[in-house]
Amino acid sequence: MARREWVSRLAAVLLLSVLGLVGWTTYSKRAPDRCFACNRPIHANSRTTAAVNGHKRFFCCPACALSQHEQGGQAVTITQLTSFDTGKPIAPGRAYLVRGSDVNLCEMKKELVDSSKHPADLLYDRCAPSLIAFDDRDRAMRFATEHGGGVEPFSEAAAAFTR
Numbered sequence: 001m002a003r004r005e006w007v008s009r010l011a012a013v014l015l016l017s018v019l020g021l022v023g024w025t026t027y028s029k030r031a032p033d034r035c036f037a038c039n040r041p042i043h044a045n046s047r048t049t050a051a052v053n054g055h056k057r058f059f060c061c062p063a064c065a066l067s068q069h070e071q072g073g074q075a076v077t078i079t080q081l082t083s084f085d086t087g088k089p090i091a092p093g094r095a096y097l098v099r100g101s102d103v104n105l106c107e108m109k110k111e112l113v114d115s116s117k118h119p120a121d122l123l124y125d126r127c128a129p130s131l132i133a134f135d136d137r138d139r140a141m142r143f144a145t146e147h148g149g150g151v152e153p154f155s156e157a158a159a160a161f162t163r
């Protein structure tokens with residue numbers, strides 16, 4: 001009898017561990033995958049990190065984060081960009097952005113537009129023209145040759161939003 005009890009206890013412990021692991025996995029997957037500003041899914045190759053009023057926030061693309069600065073009047077400081085072709089993080093000071101190419105990872109599909117929204121929202125897309133980040137000027141230039149758009153250092157692109 002004692003052995004049977006031991007076995008059932010072991011089974012209970014194992015079951016609890018499995019449940020705990022499943023719970024932990026589910027919880028840890030809840031990293032921000034939606035843009036802080038527009039709630040669009042964040043693509044791994046355009047993820048932009050910024051400090052908004054001292055809080056770390058994730059944005060779908062540099063254009064969206066910079067628009068936040070423009071619209072909300074909040075202090076938004078971009079702290080990290082993602083290189084489009086390598087997916088590696090880039091410090092803003094080292095980033096080159098391609099503005100207005102034919103690639104826009106955030107492009108809104110019509111069905112995503114809520115019917116209750118004002119018509120004005122349909123005309124304005126905070127993620128357009130797109131800004132695509134690179135950690136290397138030559139690769140940014142090559143991308144612009146293929147997809148259009150102009151290459152500028154991050155600081156210039158950011159300044160354009162505060163004008």
Ligand SMILES: [Zn+2]
Pocket residue numbers: 035036037038039040059060061064065127
């Ligand atoms: Zn966004």
